[in-house]
Amino acid sequence: MWRAALVRILVCALAVLPATEGAQAQEASKKVLHIDSYHAGNEWNDRIVAALRETLTGKDIELRVFHMDTKRRPSDSDIRASALEAKRIIDEFKPDVITTSDDPAAQHLVQPYMRDSSIPVVFCGLNWDASTYGLPFRNTTGMVEVSPIPQIVRLLRKHARGPKLGFLSEDTQVKRKELAYHERLFGITYDKTYFVRTHAAWKEAFLQAQKEVDMLMILGVGALPDWNLADATRLAEEKSEIPSGTDFEWLTAVSLIGVVKSPQEQGRWVGQATLRILEGVQPSDIPLSYNREGELFFNDRIARKLGIKDFPPLARAVR
Structure with a gap:
């Protein structure tokens, strides 16, 4: 009888061990x-x-x-x-x-x-x-x-008709901070800045920039609640008159050149x-x-609109 009782105790003890170990593992995570x-x-x-x-x-x-x-x-x-x-x-x-x-x-x-x-x-x-x-x-x-802004500007200048540079971005504190650091760290002067809060305002600023500057930096749009990439892409492919650049991969569809971060x-x-x-x-x-990681993108559709025929070496085509 005592043997049967001992067996029952051992069985109960063994049944408890996995649950206890599991609880300890859970606590240890x-x-x-x-x-x-x-x-x-x-x-x-x-x-x-x-x-x-x-x-x-x-x-x-x-x-x-x-x-x-x-x-x-x-x-x-x-x-x-x-x-x-x-x-x-x-x-x-x-x-x-x-x-x-x-x-x-x-x-x-x-x-x-x-x-x-x-x-x-x-x-x-x-x-x-x-x-x-x-x-x-x-x-x-x-x-x-950090962003490869000087590299982007250097690439844009090869295709620009003049020296005037524009800055197009969502209107946020972070983007205004970026603008200040472009000027402070690299000595870059933007002749025109376009801070926007809606997709319609972005389109209007994009068209305005084609007449007011010779090249355009296009940065963040994440704060635009109604951003429409397909519509912006159509606009850029049809209305681009100046070279544009970005450091975001998802904005290479609206830019001639992208030197993008990861x-x-x-x-x-x-x-x-x-x-x-x-x-x-x-x-x-x-x-x-x-x-440190980066990749060069080139938008051939916008390039054709601008009459640019040379595809940069090692660049990745925008799809």
């Missing part, structure tokens, strides 16, 4: 919270998140994403509310590492709430200069985003830095980095 400054559907940031997720896949890490949505909700009160909601999620989720993309998260969340916190922070997509927000802090590291590079770097931190490396021991 790490948690990462990614704070995206913008909204789901913003292509640049979506590619960052995809690369981050791929880098962390198979590492027993739970990744959550919070979108601050600051392009579509740009008022001070909305951004402040979004930052506070992000802070609430941090307090509730208790991540082992926080990752962020773009300036608003750095400015409105990391700078006021995460400075020298016990939670490590890895940022990316922060344009030109991290010191603008006091970064890096003791608990932070990141990849600063959001995947930034997502991978953030993921790799996160893994190092989870292994015990201090953020302060990981130096700040700058994006």
Whole structure:
């Protein structure tokens, strides 16, 4: 009888062990919270998140994403509310590492709430200069985003009828910051700037630029709520009179030349830095980095409209 009782005890003990081990494994898994400054559907940031997720896949890490949505909700009160909601999620989720993309998260969340916190922070997509927000802090590291603006301008000048340069972009604080850094770092002077908030305004500014400047830099459109790439592409192919350039792959359809950055590079770097931190490396021991990957695009349809016949060596054709 005692043997039967002992068998029952052993069976019960063995039945409990897998559940206990599973619970311990679940407790041992790490948690990462990614704070995206913008909204789901913003292509640049979506590619960052995809690369981050791929880098962390198979590492027993739970990744959550919070979108601050600051392009579509740009008022001070909305951004402040979004930052506070992000802070609430941090307090509730208790991540082992926080990752962020773009300036608003750095400015409105990391700078006021995460400075020298016990939670490590890895940022990316922060344009030109991290010191603008006091970064890096003791608990932070990141990849600063720079753009190949001088290279684009140099390529445009080969096809321009004169020296006047225009700047066409969504009307956001980040793009105005970029404009200032183009002037400060590279000595680039824009003869005309066109900041727009709707697709119709973008089209009007594009047409206006064809008459007012000799070459045009075309940058972000993610804040335009009604942006229509197909319509913009038709306009650019039919009405372009001057060479245009961009540093975004998804705007090469409306530009003659693109020297484009890689959001995947930034997502991978953030993921790799996160893994190092989870292994015990201090953020302060990981130096700040700058994006380096790029690719040259050439839009043959716009080139034909401008009478340009030479396809640049090593360029990728815009489809």
